[in-house]
Amino acid sequence: SQTIHQWPATLVQPVGSPLSLECTVEGTSNPNLYWYRQAAGRGLQLLFYSVGIGQISSEVPQNLSASRPQDRQFILSSKKLLLSDSGFYLCAWSPLVGGVEQFFGPGTRLTVL
């Protein structure tokens, strides 16, 4: 069966510090991978998605970047965090062929002080 991992689970970082959140998927090959952010208002905003190694699409301009160095690894980064980057970050995967459900990881709660 497939499993998706995210770490760290929680993170408190000062403004201006770098960020690296990691997501890995087990038990599948060639997944679509997604990064979402959920702010205090509860809605989920798609940040990035990837259909293959090195292939990243950005949905919104922002202070963040994503990379996919391996087939089942998706990384969310920032060089300098802003207060507005605080939120709950969720990674998700789906089979390469679209139109199917996405499966979410446990999330990382990021607080920028």
Next chain:
Amino acid sequence: AQKVTQAQTEISVVEKEDVTLDCVYETRDTTYYLFWYKQPPSGELVFLIRRNSFDEQNEISGRYSWNFQKSTSSFNFTITASQVVDSAVYFCALSEAGGPMAGGTSYGKLTFGQGTILTVHP
């Protein structure tokens, strides 16, 4: 552009009551998929159901049932005999057909509604 509206921000019920969560969507696609997810206090989104645009048959799974009506662009979710463990945020979501193999370009991106906070009191 796709849009999902969950007009109910918060719902509060007493255990054993039935509750319906509303979802209205907008899309220009003829082929699309609708989803419901549950987000318990732990934060992880749990997949509940997927319906495609060609299948309007209602579905029942235990205490959960879903009513998909294309004519009103709605995909409502009903919990029968609610329980305290049903307390969570519930999200409705919409997806286009997907990647090139399915004739789309969205690669399965989900558009979420703002969610409905359901609180079930004992």
